[in-house]
Amino acid sequence: MSANETLSIFALGGINEIGKNMYVLQYADDIFIIDCGGKFPDESLLGIDLIIPDIRYLAENREKIRALIVTHGHEDHIGGVPYLLRELNVPIYATNFTLGLIELKLDEHRLRAETKLHPIDSDTELEFGEVKLSFFKVSHSIPDCLGIVFETPEGKVVHTGDFKFDLTPANDQAADIHKMAQIGSDSVLMLISESTNAERTGLTPSEQMVGGHMEEAFMKAEGKIFVSTFASNVNRVQQVVQAAIKTNRRLLLLGRSMVNVVNVAIERGYLHVPEGMLIDPRTADRLAPEKVAILCTGSQGEPMAALARLASGNYRDISIYPGDTVILAASPIPGNERDVSRIIDNLFLLGAKVIYGSGSTTGMHVSGHGYQEDLKLMLTLMKPKYFIPIHGEYRMLHHHRLLAESVGVEKGRTFIIKNGDVVDIEKGIARQTRTVPSGVTYVDGMGVGDVGDVVLRDRKQLSEDGMLVVVVTISKSERKIISGPDTISRGFVYARDSEDLFTEVNRLVKKRVDELQEANISQWNVMKQNIRKTVGQYLFSQTKKRPMILPVIIEI
């Protein structure tokens, strides 16, 4: 980027996807990173554990980076932090609760000591060169969320973070709606706003609605009550705590992230649990069922999380019995429906009463992301000259643009960008003409970036039809096969039932190798290619499968 006085805005993740949010604002030689999220792979990315943004641009401009500002503590905003820090020692600015969750990650990756963590709140003001930062509180499904205001010589840029408008939040953290109005009344150059629910009409229901339904379910329940929800939704957890208090139940936490996050929330003052209310599994097992409530992870059907193991009767220390109540206080994220359904089936098989389904049916879940009226309210408050919808798949960004235009953003002033597209603003005029490097980095085990398209393509072939190793040993001096061909297959067909098939493969390979030897052709590449083709054609004709064929030729 040139050293002139351009204001540039782009995304390294979060556009045309839900996940791995990472946005960058650069003014001249000062770079600010907003969020650093991870994304969970879909089933096509075989064996991949996590996807994080490609940070080449940041690595190449490391001396210009002033701060990573994290708007809130959800995985799609903090999941990439440890991987970023391995490459770049960036100071992190975030609220108290968000920092608590980031610190859990840093501890896991043994990165805490060397990282500079700066707590901020909505009153914090920061200054880096010519850029001033201030903040405003927003409501979302996790405590302590911020929007960011960047004051630059070009004008004011507002980043909303993830938000909804909740006029009766389930805690004392109301959004700074007056501050937002004030920001908006003083000329906003650019609004950058999230788009998750831009397809949904109306206003997001309030979190307090869940509390009422939760209490009602607790009143009716006869046996134990299990509630599964996101651990980070501390306000919902608080409402479960309140319902348990009212019905004289003590509370057991199940699942590592539930225990960790609840502890952070209690320590830092975001969650209030009466002394002695929390119990361990053994105590829970001893108490009368109607005295026990259980908060557990696994609402998305994750097969190793507490709820899935409870549903299949595989949880040590605690079991679900007929008459117990299980509440799924979360909606399945698209792609997780099948896993969640399987758990619900298992819960019914155990004889549990199961409260499940969409939040609007059960009242046990509300979204943390603003619907169309929320988004319009934000746009109306901010009155931006330019608008970039972020945090959404293309159709959501598209709808968000229509919403912006419906409340007065001029046509042609909304930029629907892709990850890597740069919006440059000079002398009040915004243009999108250039790009920076962007993409995905796969985390697989300990490796970051050691797995890419070639490896994934191989995994895909292996996963569909398995593989076949054909080993032949050839005597260099005698120019003939002295051992083999031998065949080993995995993931292809039952070897025991297919002896004839493999016998024929070996015969064909022997024949082909003999022919090549006679024709004086002994380059490995040519021999291997010939074996691959001969065996491949034969197997496809017999089985309609295309296993990966690995010829191994040993010359002695």
Add this chain to the structure above:
Amino acid sequence: MSANETLSIFALGGINEIGKNMYVLQYADDIFIIDCGGKFPDESLLGIDLIIPDIRYLAENREKIRALIVTHGHEDHIGGVPYLLRELNVPIYATNFTLGLIELKLDEHRLRAETKLHPIDSDTELEFGEVKLSFFKVSHSIPDCLGIVFETPEGKVVHTGDFKFDLTPANDQAADIHKMAQIGSDSVLMLISESTNAERTGLTPSEQMVGGHMEEAFMKAEGKIFVSTFASNVNRVQQVVQAAIKTNRRLLLLGRSMVNVVNVAIERGYLHVPEGMLIDPRTADRLAPEKVAILCTGSQGEPMAALARLASGNYRDISIYPGDTVILAASPIPGNERDVSRIIDNLFLLGAKVIYGSGSTTGMHVSGHGYQEDLKLMLTLMKPKYFIPIHGEYRMLHHHRLLAESVGVEKGRTFIIKNGDVVDIEKGIARQTRTVPSGVTYVDGMGVGDVGDVVLRDRKQLSEDGMLVVVVTISKSERKIISGPDTISRGFVYARDSEDLFTEVNRLVKKRVDELQEANISQWNVMKQNIRKTVGQYLFSQTKKRPMILPVIIEI
């Protein structure tokens, strides 16, 4: 099964799942098969093309099988037919339209000539020994659907097939509601009824609702109109035809199954398309956009179907331009949401107007399966003594039982069975005490049953972390390595960036093999086990990945 006079009912597929429906009714030595469906694998069944029921029981009792009766032509009721016929030459009884779809399959599998096909309709009466069969029309999302009545010496058994009650169907095929009432007023011993929508309150909306919305959308559209729906939903296709006629559009069919099924429907008189209305892609391309409507496959996001290829601009002959309208007249089946969303994003990117979302929002889709009130109406009409809910996952069967009890089926008289569980009825008393063999058979390429759990487990390991072949050649006489160790990996890590890793693997293998040779240990199994362990531990410590390790030892 004994040669006594027991009436037995069981499922070989369709219970605790949606898919591969296959039910069996046996009276003494007469076996009747109801439906023979396939099921599409979820992503955990790597490489599998289709799942069909395990038919061991039928093969062992082949001489007793009297008929396969197919209630309707959906894949989950006919998809297994060719595979059943390969094993057992069973006469098939089905309606005209259902036979049309079955014949398409038989042609593909070259099984038509040897198969006995018997057309039936709701007036048909059949007699096999002491069992009489009669039929009644039901409404569903495909034409020509039947319910079945088996009159046996033990009493009357009714199988509903898939159904809803649609009092204003979009054709002249009204359900035989009077006949159902008559059947029910004459003492039904057992009702076997489908459960797909047992969780949904109310009555299924009528198919005619879609027609109204379709016509409205056609009126408003300016460019071309694309409608994607299931080809087999002939009534919906008819409504698209009507809307196209009203708005002076000619009709192009895209997608192999759309063309095939529409042809069957036209030939057999289930679909009425004016002469000259159907056009080919070139004509469609030449006509003014407002003169063209396109019916295409791919509403479930199938990546190779017409809609996905249109959305990514990869369809020969025809393209989507800004201003065109695309209607998704189907709801995504759970598990397909992500693929469908990707297509919608691409359609918006092309500038299309997209009508998508749940049927209740857009009015472009209604379910073919009865909701709770439909199911209660069937139960009320039939007044069965015993009840078996089928065609559903466990929670659906569970809800269906509650519905049955709410309309008067006595507690304890509903049997929630599993595939293979047999309900035996003797002297009017039903009991579930025994099972027959049941399970899944995987179709993979040309192989039926040649892939099972071991192969799938290997594919899973290969898909997650790839594999590594380690080749060592040992001289028998000299007791030492004469070639290798050499390492080949696929789907593991980028080999080029990991030379050091593989060098160390080879060093470790050499060391281990030398040690074993010195210790005089040369059994292959032991050597291989040692190599696997040494390499596995090293790779896991370095990469946290567990590739499949295949040691190949050649002795010369």
